[in-house]
Amino acid sequence: MKASRIVLASRPMGIPSFENFRFEEIELPALNEDEVLIQPVYISVDPYMRGRMNDVKSYTPPYQLNEPIVGSIVGKVIESKSDNLKPGDLVNANLPWATKIIHKSHGLFKIDPNSAPPSYYLGLLGMPGLTAYFGLLDIGRPKEGETVLISGAAGAVGIVAGQIAKLKGCHVVGLAGTDDKVKLLKEQLGFDTAINYKASKNLRKDIKAACPNDVDVYFDNVGGEISDAVFANLNFKARVVVCGQISLYNETRMQLGPRFLPIILTRSAMVKGYIVRDYTDRYHDGILQLTNWYREGKLTYKETFVKGFDRLPEAFLGLFAGQNQGKMLVQVE
Numbered sequence: 001m002k003a004s005r006i007v008l009a010s011r012p013m014g015i016p017s018f019e020n021f022r023f024e025e026i027e028l029p030a031l032n033e034d035e036v037l038i039q040p041v042y043i044s045v046d047p048y049m050r051g052r053m054n055d056v057k058s059y060t061p062p063y064q065l066n067e068p069i070v071g072s073i074v075g076k077v078i079e080s081k082s083d084n085l086k087p088g089d090l091v092n093a094n095l096p097w098a099t100k101i102i103h104k105s106h107g108l109f110k111i112d113p114n115s116a117p118p119s120y121y122l123g124l125l126g127m128p129g130l131t132a133y134f135g136l137l138d139i140g141r142p143k144e145g146e147t148v149l150i151s152g153a154a155g156a157v158g159i160v161a162g163q164i165a166k167l168k169g170c171h172v173v174g175l176a177g178t179d180d181k182v183k184l185l186k187e188q189l190g191f192d193t194a195i196n197y198k199a200s201k202n203l204r205k206d207i208k209a210a211c212p213n214d215v216d217v218y219f220d221n222v223g224g225e226i227s228d229a230v231f232a233n234l235n236f237k238a239r240v241v242v243c244g245q246i247s248l249y250n251e252t253r254m255q256l257g258p259r260f261l262p263i264i265l266t267r268s269a270m271v272k273g274y275i276v277r278d279y280t281d282r283y284h285d286g287i288l289q290l291t292n293w294y295r296e297g298k299l300t301y302k303e304t305f306v307k308g309f310d311r312l313p314e315a316f317l318g319l320f321a322g323q324n325q326g327k328m329l330v331q332v333e
């Protein structure tokens with residue numbers, strides 16, 4: 001049985017390109033006992049994968065040259081030699097980018113398609129949702145009436161963080177890169193206001209206008225100059241949740257910005273980075289709460305689908321060009 005897969009052909013310098021990926025045809029063996037054959041239905045592309053394309057020490061090992069890219073996938077079992085899974089079952093796991101995958105049943109998370117759309121396990125009810133949940137609530141600790149500002153607000157993590165902040169009774173402001181995203185945040189996702197940072201002539205001033213009482217919680221997905229403008233508007237005892245720094249992932253030279261430690265000092269502010277994996281032992285509680293909020297209609301979600309396995313590299317590259325609203329996914333079937 002043949003399958004296509006996508007391997008890392010070369011390591012990018014700066015912004016990744018199609019040349020960094022290569023499609024290969026492979027022959028799959030027959031299934032062994034306790035193995036299943038999976039056909040991906042949705043494949044997630046995520047900013048952290050950019051870091052794995054570099055050969056550097058990080059919290060996840062780098063992708064290996066000429067080996068498949070691996071990421072979170074929702075797939076359908078099409079053949080099974082396992083007692084735990086049957087054809088038609090939907091599963092979620094970190095799996096190679098391939099049109100067919102053989103895997104042991106162990107390590108595959110079975111999805112209940114009746115509890116939420118299966119793709120949500122890659123977004124709202126998956127890693128991005130958990131990242132928003134723990135980062136905002138555990139580190140940001142927003143209190144009713146406080147101002148929460150979110151950069152990268154219209155993305156997979158940002159739209160969940162913003163909605164949770166609204167559930168906590170906060171004044172919520174989003175930063176995003178297009179007018180359509182600003183509209184989405186304000187009109188569909190309940191943000192009090194949002195700013196198109198690309199259209200802003202003075203972001204620091206525009207943030208001040210949107211946050212007249214200053215920023216109590218900054219949920220940072222982006223870093224760089226956007227964060228410089230936010231730091232100038234931090235309130236006394238502000239909490240900065242360092243979730244992501246996507247504006248810097250493709251930099252080839254170290255960026256220097258303003259020295260902001262005096263701001264942290266004089267405003268008694270707290271800045272904390274985290275990796276969602278820090279919360280592994282609490283994932284169950286997080287998924288339960290996110291699922292309940294979703295079922296109660298308190299959380300909604302937005303996804304951008306790119307159709308076709310062959311378009312995986314395009315979807316991944318699109319993250320760095322702001323082409324997604326909400327979670328960026330490839331729909332394979």
Ligand code: NAP
Binds near residue numbers: 156181
């Ligand atoms: P996402 O926001 O859905 O997609 C990326 C978005 O980032 C783009 O749509 C674009 O939106 C924005 N962007 C891209 N390049 C940019 C640049 N140079 N400057 C400013 N904005 C830029 O991605 P996500 O999955 O929700 O992840 C958001 C952030 O959280 C990322 O930094 C990611 O690495 C991080 N993250 C961290 C953890 C953790 O464990 N700490 C877990 C998941 C994700 P605009 O159109 O608004 O520019």
